[in-house]
Amino acid sequence: MQLRVRRGAALITGGGSGIGRAVCFELARQGWPVAVLDIDAGKAEQVAGEVCAGGGSAHAQAADVSVEAEVRTAVAALRSQLGAPMAVLVHAAGICTFAPLAALSVELFDRTLAVHLRGAFLCVQAVVQDMLDQQWGRIVAISSVAGLSGGGPAISHYAAAKAGLVGFTKALALELGPANITCNVVAPGLIDTPLVRAAGLSEETLREMERRAPLKRIGQPEDVAAAVGYLVSEQASFVTGQVLSPNGGVYL
Secondary structure: OOOOOOOOEEEEEOOOOHHHHHHHHHHHHOOOOEEEEEOOHHHHHHHHHHHHHOOOOEEEEEOOOOOHHHHHHHHHHHHHHHOOOEEEEEEOOOOOOOOOHHHOOHHHHHHHHHHHHHHHHHHHHHHHHHHHHHOOEEEEEEOOOHHHHOOOOOOHHHHHHHHHHHHHHHHHHHHHHHHOEEEEEEOOOOEOOHHHHHOOOOHHHHHHHHHHOOOOOOEOHHHHHHHHHHHHOHHHOOOOOOEEOOOOOOOO
């Protein structure tokens, strides 16, 4: 278990499943009290229960990260339940629906940006004063290789949202660095998560993507959680404004 010199908790959005869930377990393993935030209350509570069953400390709250009042209410409740300020924020909340440009609705475009980008903004605003007060913090945004490369057909809205996270986080690194708050991005390649499965990718497509990857496999949520764990650690205290991309060599 990693020893920490600052008192605080780690807030993980989208913590109820997939990458966010794996991040909850990784940061609990490092010794962080975990604040699990997810739009699905049942999933958030299940993850918090599993963390506690494993010897960690965790509480859960439900919120739509795109709604300011819900974010602020949930963060305040988690802060009170854990009895600690928020020292770490990992924004893993996300949605992914394929839609060709000609069929892409304004509603889906706006919703995708709202969850990924406005959600990051609202969550940072909700916790940043805790970090400023301590003069220490870690902010990690979960983007995607789609935000770096464009991704492919039918995900222009998703790529735009994920690219926005990169720019937003780099700007935060410049603004918050003097307060010893590091701000970084993890941009995974294809990761086998419920979100990816729900998007409708066939087994045949997944196997083809495996074959195209230099490492010949699809990523697992734990691959991303390990990258987050590094960026949150003291070993990464001189790393800020960077994009770390665990993608199996698909995007170089």
